[in-house]
Amino acid sequence: MRDRVARQLARSRARSTALTDAVDEHDLVRQHSKLMSPLVWDFAHIGNQEELWLVRDVGGREPVRQDIDDMYDAFQNARADRPSLPLLSPTGTRSYVQEVRDKVMDVLASTPLEGRKLVENAFAFGMIVQHEQQHNETMLATHQLRTGDPVLHAPLPPAPAGPVINQEILVPAGPFTMGTSVEPWALDNERPAHQVHVDAFVIDKYPVTNGMYLEFITSGGYDQLRWWSEEGWAYRQKANLTAPRFWVRDGDRWLRNGFGAVEPIVLDEPVVHVCFYEAEAFAAWAGKRLPTETEWEKAARFDPATGRSRRYPWGDEDPGPEHANLGQTHLRPARIGAYPQGESAYGVAQMIGDVWEWTSSDFHAYPGFVAFPYREYSEVFFGPDYKMLRGGSFGADAAACRGTFRNWDYPIRRQIFSGFRLARDPRPDETR
Ligand code: AVJ
Ligand code: FE
Numbered sequence: 001m002r003d004r005v006a007r008q009l010a011r012s013r014a015r016s017t018a019l020t021d022a023v024d025e026h027d028l029v030r031q032h033s034k035l036m037s038p039l040v041w042d043f044a045h046i047g048n049q050e051e052l053w054l055v056r057d058v059g060g061r062e063p064v065r066q067d068i069d070d071m072y073d074a075f076q077n078a079r080a081d082r083p084s085l086p087l088l089s090p091t092g093t094r095s096y097v098q099e100v101r102d103k104v105m106d107v108l109a110s111t112p113l114e115g116r117k118l119v120e121n122a123f124a125f126g127m128i129v130q131h132e133q134q135h136n137e138t139m140l141a142t143h144q145l146r147t148g149d150p151v152l153h154a155p156l157p158p159a160p161a162g163p164v165i166n167q168e169i170l171v172p173a174g175p176f177t178m179g180t181s182v183e184p185w186a187l188d189n190e191r192p193a194h195q196v197h198v199d200a201f202v203i204d205k206y207p208v209t210n211g212m213y214l215e216f217i218t219s220g221g222y223d224q225l226r227w228w229s230e231e232g233w234a235y236r237q238k239a240n241l242t243a244p245r246f247w248v249r250d251g252d253r254w255l256r257n258g259f260g261a262v263e264p265i266v267l268d269e270p271v272v273h274v275c276f277y278e279a280e281a282f283a284a285w286a287g288k289r290l291p292t293e294t295e296w297e298k299a300a301r302f303d304p305a306t307g308r309s310r311r312y313p314w315g316d317e318d319p320g321p322e323h324a325n326l327g328q329t330h331l332r333p334a335r336i337g338a339y340p341q342g343e344s345a346y347g348v349a350q351m352i353g354d355v356w357e358w359t360s361s362d363f364h365a366y367p368g369f370v371a372f373p374y375r376e377y378s379e380v381f382f383g384p385d386y387k388m389l390r391g392g393s394f395g396a397d398a399a400a401c402r403g404t405f406r407n408w409d410y411p412i413r414r415q416i417f418s419g420f421r422l423a424r425d426p427r428p429d430e431t432r
Pocket of ligand 2: 045135
């Protein structure tokens with residue numbers, strides 16, 4: 001366990017370092033969008049959370065920099081205000097996070113991770129690894145908003161072996177176990193495991209692609225009120241939405257800007273950078289709907305042959321490069337059909353990795369929910385303001401992504417790596 005924690009801490013730090021070393025000082029301190037923090041805020045906030053949780057709480061050590069706690073508290077400072085704070089400089093940030101990490105490695109070496117203490121202490125380290133990886137994904141989204149020549153590079157994702165057609169998959173009615181009580185690093189909102197009855201539903205094998213989305217655009221979907229919810233239409237008007245974020249019109253074709261590289265859209269790649277309202281409108285236009293969060297998780301995890309829920313669609317093994325496009329290994333979603341080894345028991349593909357998938361559900365607590373480690377992690381977000389996203393994107397790390405993992409955001413957000421997949425109610429003849 002200790003080695004695993006040390007490896008994961010090193011991996012997340014290598015990623016934070018790469019994301020911050022890729023740009024110059026000016027790009028580290030400036031705000032690339034009002035929706036995002038300066039990169040240097042995220043990095044110091046990562047260090048500050050690590051100091052609070054591991055150095056002070058688990059380790060019982062003296063504070064490293066108590067004076068900066070408030071500045072790096074996300075609840076005390078809205079993202080838009082963070083550039084005007086007297087932030088640590090890039091050099092100051094790098095030495096601060098290193099000083100914290102040195103102490104953490106010392107705490108790790110002397111913290112009991114066996115028996116009764118395993119769950120509590122190992123969880124604290126796991127929570128910090130996930131926290132850093134979640135901010136790394138946020139920093140990657142900041143990179144996507146940055147203007148200028150590309151600074152991030154990665155190989156292309158794997159390609160499908162042959163021609164691929166989308167299919168619809170029927171998931172028959174019945175109960176399944178949602179959430180988890182045993183996943184060691186599961187966060188409070190994924191707990192506890194509980195039985196849910198799910199009516200029969202039909203779900204697409206693959207996420208909606210750029211090619212499918214383009215048909216919605218060319219058929220006038222953005223201008224036809226009837227596909228949009230009232231709030232969705234209001235936002236479509238206010239923000240003048242006409243295509244996914246980062247799509248660029250070039251004569252009669254669409255290009256896409258991916259981390260500074262502008263190129264024609266790839267038709268069989270999952271669409272990314274759409275908000276919930278766009279996903280909802282597309283689904284209505286297609287005569288379908290978004291899956292609920294419960295349907296999504298059943299399609300991903302339930303194995304009808306054994307009656308149990310798997311950790312991941314493909315089984316209980318941790319994600320490997322053959323299963324899913326995760327961890328910023330590639331800088332884009334993979335074309336549909338690229339991960340046959342990652343399919344769920346029902347044959348639903350690419351549920352983990354590629355794009356976060358909007359669901360129709362609001363953020364709510366599972367029955368028996370207990371806030372941990374603090375109310376501000378999840379509980380304060382429960383309610384109708386946020387929509388749930390599932391499955392993780394190419395920018396989500398395996399440490400912060402699993403079949404039970406729940407993400408949430410405002411329905412207007414599109415700077416995140418968000419796409420969607422369609423579902424529908426079965427016709428009577430399909431369930432007989
Ligand atoms: C779960 C991605 C919505 O980034 O706001 C980071 C994760 N919580 N620091 C966020 C999180 C505290 C959270 N999301
Ligand atoms: Fe945070």
